[in-house]
Amino acid sequence: MTVxxxxxxxxxxxxxxxxxVSVEGxxxxxxxxxxxxxxxxxxxxxxxxxxxRPYGGWYDAASDRIASLVSDPIVRVxxxxxxxxxxxxxxxxxxxxxxxxxxxxxxxxxxxxxxGVHYPDDAGAELHVVLHLxxxxxNRRLRVETTCPDTDPHVPSAVPTYPAADWHERETWDMFGxxxxxxxxxxxxxxxxxxxxxxxxxxxxxxxxxxxxKGAVVPPPDQRRxxx
Amino acid sequence: MxxxxxxxYAQPGEEAVGTVYTSMGGDWDSIAKxxxxxxxxxxxxxxxxxxxxTHGVLRLIVEADGETVTSIRPGIGFLHTGIEKNxxxxxxxxxxxxxxxxxxxxxxxNEVAYxxxxxxxxxxxxxxxxxxxDIRVLMMELNRISSHLVxxxxxxxxxxxxxxxxxxxxEREMIxxxxxxxxxxxxxxxxxxxxxxxxxxxxxxxDHLRDVIAWLHKHLPEYxxxxxxxxxxxxxxxxxxxxxxxxxxxMGVTGPMLRATGYGWxxxxxxxxxxxxxxxxxxxxxxxxxxxxxxxxxxxxxWQSLRIVEQCAERLEASIGQPVMVEDAHxxxxxxxxxxxxxxxxxxxxxxxxxxxSMEGLIHHFKIVTEGFKVPTGQAYVPIESPKGxxxxxxxxxGGTRPFRCHVRDPGFNHLQSVxxxxxxxxxxxxxxxxxxxxPVMGGVDR
Numbered sequence: 001m002t003v004x005x006x007x008x009x010x011x012x013x014x015x016x017x018x019x020x021v022s023v024e025g026x027x028x029x030x031x032x033x034x035x036x037x038x039x040x041x042x043x044x045x046x047x048x049x050x051x052x053r054p055y056g057g058w059y060d061a062a063s064d065r066i067a068s069l070v071s072d073p074i075v076r077v078x079x080x081x082x083x084x085x086x087x088x089x090x091x092x093x094x095x096x097x098x099x100x101x102x103x104x105x106x107x108x109x110x111x112x113x114x115x116g117v118h119y120p121d122d123a124g125a126e127l128h129v130v131l132h133l134x135x136x137x138x139n140r141r142l143r144v145e146t147t148c149p150d151t152d153p154h155v156p157s158a159v160p161t162y163p164a165a166d167w168h169e170r171e172t173w174d175m176f177g178x179x180x181x182x183x184x185x186x187x188x189x190x191x192x193x194x195x196x197x198x199x200x201x202x203x204x205x206x207x208x209x210x211x212x213x214k215g216a217v218v219p220p221p222d223q224r225r226x227x228x
Numbered sequence: 229m230x231x232x233x234x235x236x237y238a239q240p241g242e243e244a245v246g247t248v249y250t251s252m253g254g255d256w257d258s259i260a261k262x263x264x265x266x267x268x269x270x271x272x273x274x275x276x277x278x279x280x281x282t283h284g285v286l287r288l289i290v291e292a293d294g295e296t297v298t299s300i301r302p303g304i305g306f307l308h309t310g311i312e313k314n315x316x317x318x319x320x321x322x323x324x325x326x327x328x329x330x331x332x333x334x335x336x337x338n339e340v341a342y343x344x345x346x347x348x349x350x351x352x353x354x355x356x357x358x359x360x361x362d363i364r365v366l367m368m369e370l371n372r373i374s375s376h377l378v379x380x381x382x383x384x385x386x387x388x389x390x391x392x393x394x395x396x397x398x399e400r401e402m403i404x405x406x407x408x409x410x411x412x413x414x415x416x417x418x419x420x421x422x423x424x425x426x427x428x429x430x431x432x433x434x435d436h437l438r439d440v441i442a443w444l445h446k447h448l449p450e451y452x453x454x455x456x457x458x459x460x461x462x463x464x465x466x467x468x469x470x471x472x473x474x475x476x477x478x479m480g481v482t483g484p485m486l487r488a489t490g491y492g493w494x495x496x497x498x499x500x501x502x503x504x505x506x507x508x509x510x511x512x513x514x515x516x517x518x519x520x521x522x523x524x525x526x527x528x529x530x531w532q533s534l535r536i537v538e539q540c541a542e543r544l545e546a547s548i549g550q551p552v553m554v555e556d557a558h559x560x561x562x563x564x565x566x567x568x569x570x571x572x573x574x575x576x577x578x579x580x581x582x583x584x585x586s587m588e589g590l591i592h593h594f595k596i597v598t599e600g601f602k603v604p605t606g607q608a609y610v611p612i613e614s615p616k617g618x619x620x621x622x623x624x625x626x627g628g629t630r631p632f633r634c635h636v637r638d639p640g641f642n643h644l645q646s647v648x649x650x651x652x653x654x655x656x657x658x659x660x661x662x663x664x665x666x667x668p669v670m671g672g673v674d675r
Contacts, residue, residue, distance in 0.1 A: 048606055080606050081348050109477050112611065113637035117624055130622065132609050132637070136477075139498055143609060164480030167645050190305040190674055200313055200633075221317040 051079040058140060059084050065106055069099040085143040090155050093146050094182075097161045100133060100142070108133035108142060111162035114169055116176035118201045126150040127178050131158060131165070148178065157183040175200035270298075275659070277306045283382065283663050284670035288647070292656055300651045300659065302644050307674040315634045319600030320346050321561065323631060325418040327621070330636055331672030332415055334375040336367045336407075337614040338636065338672070339420035344501060345621040346422040348608040350601075352554055359550040360424035361503045366437075366540035367407065367419065368502075369533040373444065374403040375615035376526040376533075380451060383523070383664030387464045391454060399447055406440050409433065423560050424553035429544065437541050444534055451527055465520035469650040469662035472517045479646040483617025483639055484529065485666065488514045488521035495613040507536050519665035529615075559601050562593045600629040616640055616667055636675060640668035 054060050059079060066073045066086075073096045078085040088096050100108045113132040120126055125147035133142045148155050157180035158165040169180040170189040177198035180186055188195060197204055206220035218224075263271070275288040287303035311330060315323045327342040328335040347353050381396025404414040409430055411417040419426050429437075455461045471481065473489040486493055492511040496504040512528035514521035553560040562578065582590040603625040611620035617639030624633040643666045650662040 081351070081608055083607075083609065085607075110480050112480060112618060112642075113609070113620060113622065113635070115622060115635040115637075117607075117633045130607075132620070132622065134611075134618075136493060141499075141609070141611075143607075162480070163478045164642060164645065167641060171641075188305075190308040192305070199310065 048078050048080050050076045051084075055079055055084070058138070062106060062140075062142070065103065066096060066099060069103060070095045073099075083141070083143060085145055088144055088146050090146045090148055093144075093158070094156045094161070096144065097131075097158055100144075101161050106135070107137040108135045108140075110134040110136060111158060111164050111168075114158060114165045114172055116172040116178055116200065118176055118203075120202045122147070124149050127153055127176055129155050129172065129178060153177055154179045154181050156181050157186075159183050174198065177201065273656075277303070283386070283666075283668055284673075286644070286663065286668065286670055286673075288659060288663070290656065290659065295656050297651050297654055297656055297659060300648050302647050304641075304644065304670070304673050307670045309675065311675045312634055312636065315631050317630060319629050320422055320603060320631065321600055323634065324421055325416075327634075327636060328416045328418050329671060330675050331614065331616070331619070331638060331640065331669045333378050333669045334371055334615050334619075334672075335416055336364075336371040336420060337612060337619050339417070340364055340368060340502065341610055341612045341614075341619050341621040341636070342623070342634070343420050343422050344610040344612065345608045345623040346603065348610055349603045349606055349623060349625050350422065350559065351604070352423065352556070352559065355554050355556070356424060357551045357554065358503075359428075359544070359547045360552045360554075362540055362543045362547065363425050363429065363552060364420060364502050365504065365507070366537060366544065367410070367425075369536045369540070370403050370406065370440070372533045372615045373530045373537075374400045374407075376530050377403075379615070379664075379667040380455075380523060380526055383661075383667065384455070384461075386660045386664045387461075389455070389458075389461060392451070395447070395450055395454075399444065402440055402443050406436055409436055421553070421561055423556070424551070426561065428552045434541060434545050437537075437544075441534065441538060441541065444530075448530055448534070455523070456527075462520060464661055465518065465523060465665075466516070467518050467520075468654070468658045469519040469665050470517055471646060471650050475646065475649055479649065480642050481617065481646060483613070483615070483643075484522045484525040485617065485643060487512060487525050489517045490515040495611055495618060499611070501610070501612055507539050509533075509535050519661050522665045522667075526615075557592065558596075562589075562596060602627060602629055603631075611637070614639060616669070616672075617643065619672075636672075638672035638675065640666070640670075640673040641675075644668050644673060 051059075055063065055077065056079075059077075062084075063074065063077060063086075070092060073086075073088060073092050075087040075089055078087070086096075100106050110133065111131060112134045113130075115130050117128045117130060118126060119128060122128075126149060128145055128147050131144040131146075133144060134140075135142070146155055153176075155178055157169055159169065159180070160182060166183070166185075167189060169183050170186060172178050173180060173183075173186050174188045174191050175198055187193070191199065206222055271292045273290040273292055275290055277285040277287040279286075285306035287306065289301045289303060290297055291299040309329075311326045315326050318326065323342060323346075324339050327338040330338045344353070347356065377396040377400045381393040381400070384390075384392025384396070407417065408414045410433060411419040411426070413419075471479075471485065471489070473486075473491055475481075476486045476489055476491075482493065490513050492513045494511040495501075496509075497511055509532045512525050512532060514524045514528075562582075578593075582593050605625055605627040607622065607624040609620055609622045611618045613619075618637065619639055620637040622633075622635040622637065623631055626632040647659075647662060647666070650666075651659050654662075
């Protein structure tokens with residue numbers, strides 16, 4: 001199969017959607033789209049478009065409220081599958097979280113989870129920190145996401161506001177190498193103390209298992225022949 | 229210059245400031261000699277990770293002044309198996325077989341949380357057949373009882389109430405027998421799949437379920453009779469491991485620990501999923517905020533779960549023959565598997581169809597089993613009420629057939645943080661009670 005006889009790359013379906021973050025072809029050809037794909041020829045990773053006002057439900061009121069408490073708090077709002085995500089600049093994170101916890105109209109009293117995601121293709125914001133907040137007073141959930149570049153992996157710690165974030169941030173440091181400034185005791189938690197590297201990063205080398213068969217080696221999982 | 233120290237975690241060239249206490253173990257005589265030379269009363273005790281009373285491979289580093297705990301730090305990670313990383317190289321359906329091994333006392337909850345997140349990403353939350361939802365609820369509630377039985381059983385054993393363990397595992401075995409009859413396995417079922425469940429109840433499944441319900445009705449009262457007013461039990465449990473509502477909020481504590489403070493927060497009622505809003509049950513609370521309260525909440529919850537199980541049995545009896553997998557053939561696993569008497573799953577009808585009748589059927593089967601289905605870009609966080617508290621799956625998709633990232637928020641991981649809050653200032657023997665009342669399962673904590 002050559003590049004010439006493959007169908008043209010389809011246009012992106014939604015008008016305001018920016019160009020795909022990445023396009024991945026199949027693995028059975030040299031980078032050209034793959035016709036063996038069950039769900040299409042090539043895979044496009046899109047950024048979910050920014051939500052437009054009115055957001056609906058309590059989303060508008062909460063967004064307005066945080067804007068009145070913190071200057072310019074949200075970089076962009078994404079509402080997808082019934083879940084609202086606030087992308088917050090890391091400089092604003094401490095202030096935003098404190099308002100989210102303390103303000104009576106917001107009152108997200110519990111931080112359920114902090115974890116990381118590594119997007120190697122998201123230039124300048126490779127590492128994302130995702131906080132899931134729970135308001136028991138209003139029975140609402142909110143996702144707060146902040147990013148940092150790979151070259152400067154620093155994010156302010158949520159522990160002063162939400163003590164529950166302690167171990168979650170240690171795990172995120174352990175797995176992604178994101179440094180949470182202001183964390184009281186940022187040490188490894190799941191991996192051994194003397195471990196090198198951060199295993200959940202996409203560029204973390206995966207081991208292959210040498211098998212005793214004429215020098216053959218099972219390649220690491222990310223280099224095996226698989227559907228993409 | 230301080231004395232030459234053996235701080236294994238010190239950087240080269242670092243000097244110790246003051247006395248270095250380690251909890252590295254070693255020869256008892258030399259430890260006792262060192263202690264005598266130091267002349268202080270501070271004792272650093274390493275409890276676990278291989279200790280029968282730490283509820284799994286949990287390491288507790290305790291500083292004790294006599295029998296009083298002055299400082300305690302849990303050390304985890306001994307059961308870390310890289311499940312989340314592994315899932316990034318498997319299809320969404322295969323992911324179920326990984327998440328089920330996290331909290332191995334409540335495997336079906338892991339599966340449901342993960343599958344609900346994948347279903348939200350696929351946008352098929354409304355298209356799950358009613359019978360599949362009923363089976364999910366049935367399996368979860370039976371699993372909740374068996375998980376609570378382990379909690380009160382092992383928790384009782386750790387404080388010397390050995391009978392709690394023996395009768396707890398007896399009842400649990402009855403439930404696991406039913407789960408085995410349905411899924412083929414006692415634990416680690418990989419039964420709940422994105423889109424539904426892997427197989428319908430077996431022939432005679434409802435009758436088997438009725439037997440289990442009758443057995444539980446007969447034997448569940450024993451726990452209350454043994455413990456509720458037992459003076460020794462109450463002396464060990466009452467006012468121990470106290471954690472009030474404020475502390476629970478700050479530490480993100482949910483589940484029986486939160487409900488033992490008197491706050492009836494239950495995601496099954498507050499943010500229903502799988503049709504829990506259609507079942508009749510009560511949220512159980514207690515008002516003592518201590519280990520005894522958590523024990524009572526767990527006992528009461530078993531009865532409520534049994535109530536739900538009975539409602540499920542009626543619904544499932546009425547809906548025999550209805551589908552248990554989403555209709556969309558691009559998502560649903562092909563063929564209805566049936567668990568044979570040997571516990572192996574297969575479907576002779578389906579094999580006959582794809583091998584003898586339909587080439588397209590064979591291609592479809594091959595593609596969906598080896599390649600899987602694509603999940604649209606986005607992320608979803610779905611919390612459910614597991615026996616331990618809020619269990620949630622955060623699944624990120626980049627549009628491919630495998631999760632880009634899957635993080636499971638395990639309640640035990642979160643709750644173990646509050647061990648120092650509950651134990652410092654208390655007696656060393658109460659550490660065991662506190663950890664038992666938190667009920668962490670290290671497979672879920674370490675993942």
